[in-house]
Amino acid sequence: MSDFLTLPVQILLYSIPIITAITLHEVAHGYVARLFGDDTAQRQGRITLNPIKHIDPVGTLLVPLVMYLMTLMTMGAGLIFGWAKPVPVDASRMRNPKQDMFWVALAGPASNLIMMVLWALLWAQAHHGSAQGSAALADMAMMGIRINIILMALNLLPIPPLDGSRMVSSVLPHQWALNYARIEPYGFFILILLMISGYLGVLMQPFISFAQQVLTWFL
DSSP: OOTTOOHHHHHHHHHHHHHHHHHHHHHHHHHHHHHTTOOHHHHTTOSSSOGGGTOOIIIIIIHHHHHHHHHHHHHSSOOOOOOOOOOOOOGGGSSSHHHHHHHHHHHHHHHHHHHHHHHHHHHHHHHTOOSHHHHHHHHHHHHHHHHHHHHHHHHTSSOTTSHHHHHHHHHSOHHHHHHHHTTGGGHHHHHHHHHHHTHHHHHHHHHHHHHHHHHHHHO
């Protein structure tokens, strides 16, 4: 974080990669679902780059801002956690619902991996600049790298309703998948408990390590 950036400027700069990461993650789900025959998201206007269509006032704005400010004051490093409005997906409209849902679920984390690489390339360019504008751009790009790594790793966890759980359900026998889905009402509380206990980071680490390895291929 550059010392010359004031807190309001930091929040403004960091909101760009955060909103972009969340928006394109949801668009990817809707776009791939459409490829497999489900146009529900398209009919509801959710396959759009307009972030307003995807923003959840609490999960996308309030929770990340409060968490960032609280962790910045208590830990000296701002951490981000939040969510967007899920894109509606109707598996029954797909040609091969069980198999196709695997790819629809994977599309979100995959989009974050691609965005991470693009932000990393931007960071590499800005990092070599000497002007304050270059330093600010490098800071924004670094946030883009971090938020996309976090979103990818978090969503790959097999905890309903995260994308990883949809991928697991798509390969489970039907009855097992139904039993597995019953965890979903408790998924948010499981995530909170894992985060408080510190185990959330442990579970995410293999995916984070994979993302870091990908970065070394491009940088």
